[in-house]
Amino acid sequence: MELILILGPMKSGKSFEMISHFMPLSYTNIGFGIYQPKRNVRDENVWSRNGFNIAAEKIISIEEIVNEPLEVVGIDEIHMFEEKDAATIEDLLKKGIKVVASGLDMDYRGEMFPIVKKLFELSPQRVDYKRAVCELCKKPEAIYTQLYQNNIPILGGLPPVVPEDGTYEYKPVCRHCFKKS
Numbered sequence: 454m455e456l457i458l459i460l461g462p463m464k465s466g467k468s469f470e471m472i473s474h475f476m477p478l479s480y481t482n483i484g485f486g487i488y489q490p491k492r493n494v495r496d497e498n499v500w501s502r503n504g505f506n507i508a509a510e511k512i513i514s515i516e517e518i519v520n521e522p523l524e525v526v527g528i529d530e531i532h533m534f535e536e537k538d539a540a541t542i543e544d545l546l547k548k549g550i551k552v553v554a555s556g557l558d559m560d561y562r563g564e565m566f567p568i569v570k571k572l573f574e575l576s577p578q579r580v581d582y583k584r585a586v587c588e589l590c591k592k593p594e595a596i597y598t599q600l601y602q603n604n605i606p607i608l609g610g611l612p613p614v615v616p617e618d619g620t621y622e623y624k625p626v627c628r629h630c631f632k633k634s
């Protein structure tokens with residue numbers, strides 16, 4: 454079945470895009486489920502910053518849902534899942550399940566997350582590349598998510614997935630404003 458990716462930096466409207474995919478399904482008989490990684494500490498059972506919410510279940514591994522009787526699966530914050538979970542997504546596709554996955558494509562160093570690379574190898578039907586407003590120059594061209602501590606960009610030394618526990622500040626930035634190590 455088809456795989457759709459919704460990718461982009463922080464604050465690029467990815468959750469809103471997910472909701473537009475799934476909201477209409479709640480009026481149909483189509484079996485769907487929306488999942489989030491347990492590692493996501495920002496949200497409770499629902500997501501989106503702009504008032505629209507859909508219930509999402511927290512899972513540790515995509516393996517947990519492989520036997521669910523679903524026709525469409527939504528996976529939020531896909532970059533927080535392990536690389537090996539891409540193989541499970543392939544299993545879902547082979548079973549005829551449609552998968553819509555959204556998340557960051559690149560980590561704070563501007564490197565693509567391993568699971569996202571693996572999903573590209575599954576040849577998605579469509580990739581919605583979202584852009585955010587660059588928090589430095591205010592152009593609507595942000596493609597990276599830069600990590601700041603005390604207004605200084607962090608260029609390395611952290612794992613690719615850094616928890617949003619308030620230690621660091623995340624800023625969407627454009628190609629010109631992004632600092633690489």
Ligand SMILES: [Zn+2]
Nearest residue numbers: 587590627630
């Ligand atoms: Zn900029």
